[in-house]
Amino acid sequence: MIGVDKIQDIRTMCRRGLSVAEVARRTGVSEPTVRKYRDMEDLSPEPPRRTGGESELLAPYAATIDRWLADDARYWRKQRHTAVRVYVRLRDEEGYEGSYSTVQRYVRRRREEMAREADQRDAQGFLQLDWLAGECQVDFGQADFRVRGVLTRGHYLTVSFPHSNVGLTQVFWGETSECACQGLRDVFEFVGGVPARVVFDNATEVGRRVCGEVRTSELFRLFAAHYGFDYTFTNPHSGSEKGNVENKVGFHRRNIFVPVPSFHDVVAFNRRLLADCLDMSDKPHWRLGTPELELFGEDRAALRELPPVAFACARWEVRRCSKQGVFTIGGIHRYSAGPAYARREVNVALGAFDVTVVDQETGEVVAAYDREWGDAPTDSADPMLQLKLLCMRPAGWRDSIVRRSLPGELAAYLDGEDAADLGRDLRILRDEAGAHGFANAVGAMVEALSATGCVDAATVGLSAARIASGEARCEYDEGVDLGAYDRAFRLVEEGDDDAA
Numbered sequence: 001m002i003g004v005d006k007i008q009d010i011r012t013m014c015r016r017g018l019s020v021a022e023v024a025r026r027t028g029v030s031e032p033t034v035r036k037y038r039d040m041e042d043l044s045p046e047p048p049r050r051t052g053g054e055s056e057l058l059a060p061y062a063a064t065i066d067r068w069l070a071d072d073a074r075y076w077r078k079q080r081h082t083a084v085r086v087y088v089r090l091r092d093e094e095g096y097e098g099s100y101s102t103v104q105r106y107v108r109r110r111r112e113e114m115a116r117e118a119d120q121r122d123a124q125g126f127l128q129l130d131w132l133a134g135e136c137q138v139d140f141g142q143a144d145f146r147v148r149g150v151l152t153r154g155h156y157l158t159v160s161f162p163h164s165n166v167g168l169t170q171v172f173w174g175e176t177s178e179c180a181c182q183g184l185r186d187v188f189e190f191v192g193g194v195p196a197r198v199v200f201d202n203a204t205e206v207g208r209r210v211c212g213e214v215r216t217s218e219l220f221r222l223f224a225a226h227y228g229f230d231y232t233f234t235n236p237h238s239g240s241e242k243g244n245v246e247n248k249v250g251f252h253r254r255n256i257f258v259p260v261p262s263f264h265d266v267v268a269f270n271r272r273l274l275a276d277c278l279d280m281s282d283k284p285h286w287r288l289g290t291p292e293l294e295l296f297g298e299d300r301a302a303l304r305e306l307p308p309v310a311f312a313c314a315r316w317e318v319r320r321c322s323k324q325g326v327f328t329i330g331g332i333h334r335y336s337a338g339p340a341y342a343r344r345e346v347n348v349a350l351g352a353f354d355v356t357v358v359d360q361e362t363g364e365v366v367a368a369y370d371r372e373w374g375d376a377p378t379d380s381a382d383p384m385l386q387l388k389l390l391c392m393r394p395a396g397w398r399d400s401i402v403r404r405s406l407p408g409e410l411a412a413y414l415d416g417e418d419a420a421d422l423g424r425d426l427r428i429l430r431d432e433a434g435a436h437g438f439a440n441a442v443g444a445m446v447e448a449l450s451a452t453g454c455v456d457a458a459t460v461g462l463s464a465a466r467i468a469s470g471e472a473r474c475e476y477d478e479g480v481d482l483g484a485y486d487r488a489f490r491l492v493e494e495g496d497d498d499a500a
Contacts, residue, residue, distance in 0.1 A: 002029060007037050014038040057098035058106060061090055065103075069110055083107040131162035133295075134302025136195045137245035138184070140175045143253050146262040148434050157183035158252060160245040161195075164295030166281045167248035169256065170270045172352055173373035177217040180206045182313040182352040188227065189310070190274045193303025198231045199245075219315050226311045228304060255280060267353060314349040314356070321346060329355065332377040336401070337366050368393075383438060387430040394423045402426075410446050413455070428457050435461075436468040443467050 006027055013023045014034070023038075024031045065086055072080035081089075083104040090096035090103065137160050145154045155175050160167040168187050172179040188194050200206060206220050214233045216224075224231055256276060263269040281292040288295070319327035325341045326334050329350065337346050337357045346366065349356040357366040372378040383402040390400055397403055403411050414422055425445075432441035444463035448455050 133298040141249035143257040160248040162244040314351040335380040436464040
């Protein structure tokens with residue numbers, strides 16, 4: 001488009017009778033342009049129009065770009081497509097031959113439209129503010145925990161009751177179906193009933209939305225049928241549909257898990273955690289003003305009765321053992337069924353916190369382990385992995401890996417103890433092994449047994465610290481006779497003032 005001044009010159013010259021060719025020569029524009037502005041009847045200003053519409057080259061790729069931008073909503077905002085990345089993928093993967101600026105304008109416009117559509121969905125979702133008593137929402141969150149002195153990233157299942165705004169939380173190391181079922185069972189038993197309806201996000205291994213259809217795990221379907229509650233899943237990218245539990249997930253992280261909790265036994269910690277969560281609801285409801293605990297009483301009154309038998313939240317699998325009697329879970333976590341089960345199949349119950357190995361023919365429990373999580377390989381043959389479980393179940397001492405890993409004299413000493421003393425000494429070994437290493441703790445117990453004929457926490461702790469520090473034990477060229485002290489104490493007791 002030419003400037004207004006030049007348009008005015010063209011029209012003035014034409015009114016004076018100059019030819020089109022002459023006007024074109026004098027103004028430096030083409031003859032068609034001269035005819036266009038000479039014959040134009042209306043020069044009124046027009047409203048601004050969107051420029052840079054999609055070119056014919058980009059039109060075939062619009063659906064592809066829309067799909068990429070829609071998928072971005074599921075990922076971290078720092079790992080989404082930029083306009084440059086969209087252009088490069090179109091060029092390299094789809095054969096696009098248009099310009100980058102065309103792609104940039106289209107991406108900007110579609111993002112604005114998608115943001116407006118999301119705002120409209122949220123506005124519709126916010127209309128439902130009142131939930132019926134006895135209904136709950138469920139979601140997972142993540143937080144750090146210090147477990148036996150080691151900082152560990154864990155997961156926690158939060159169950160919130162929107163009617164009363166009360167939330168209850170349980171800590172796990174994964175988001176599997178057995179973890180979700182165990183957390184729900186703990187909450188149901190704590191509140192004394194079963195909610196009428198449970199609303200879930202697309203939690204891993206509980207339910208997945210595939211092509212618009214929600215597919216639930218077999219364990220969860222059995223769990224829901226056992227307790228008899230209805231369940232639904234929220235729509236994708238619709239956080240407002242379970243806004244209460246999402247707020248409660250953040251509230252628990254900020255108020256219960258700060259500072260970072262420290263514990264040895266997550267099951268015991270979870271039992272305390274339910275009461276701690278309920279204590280934090282001793283306040284008025286944020287909207288109604290009624291005490292939350294009073295409204296929670298209405299939630300509890302609307303719950304269904306618990307079934308007479310608790311659901312076993314474990315997923316059964318069949319595993320074939322190696323020639324050493326070892327099988328794996330998740331490809332990297334090794335567990336031992338024992339040499340007797342070499343090249344045989346065993347039944348394995350996977351719970352939220354434990355792994356139980358069962359003989360297929362007799363149904364007897366062969367071994368039980370704490371369940372290991374994470375991406376780092378583990379091996380149940382490590383006695384440290386069995387120490388905690390053994391402290392709680394000292395009856396398994398005789399056949400444990402811990403016993404086989406100890407020196408003969410120490411194992412024989414522990415064999416001769418009763419259950420109470422054995423449990424005490426195993427706890428000493430566990431605590432010192434956690435603080436100074438398993439080998440150092442065993443060495444300290446052997447030293448204590450050799451020097452005093454028994455094992456006590458103070459002696460073992462001091463020896464383990466010394467061994468771990470690398471300091472050698474003091475040795476004397478000649479034996480030190482401590483009998484003089486015994487004789488002196490005896491004389492004092494007999495009233496000999498000179499000895500004193």
